[in-house]
Amino acid sequence: MAMDDKIDNKAEELKGKAKEGVGRATDDEGLEAEGRGDQASGKVKQAGEKVKDAAKDVFKK
Template sequence: MAREKKAKAKMDQAKGKAKEAAGRAVGNERMSAEGKMEQSKGDARQAKEKTKDTFKH
């Protein structure tokens, strides 16, 4: 289960980075902001999983 959540975090980060870059390329500030938000969501999920791992061991 943790492995799936970590993969989802990485996917959110990558998807957000791509969306942010695409938004900047076409000059769409909203798309760029959404991409940053997705990256932040992935970062938060990844930090949560790392914290859980720390307390498991």
């Protein structure tokens, strides 16, 4: 399950980059902002996954 989450989070970040790029190219500030939001969301979720992984490592010892 964790690997699926990591893939989904990275996909969300990449989707956000694409949206931001399209928004910038078409001068659509709303789409650009939405893309930045998607990127931020994906990065926060990835950070959460890293914390969970670190906690697992601590408790395995």
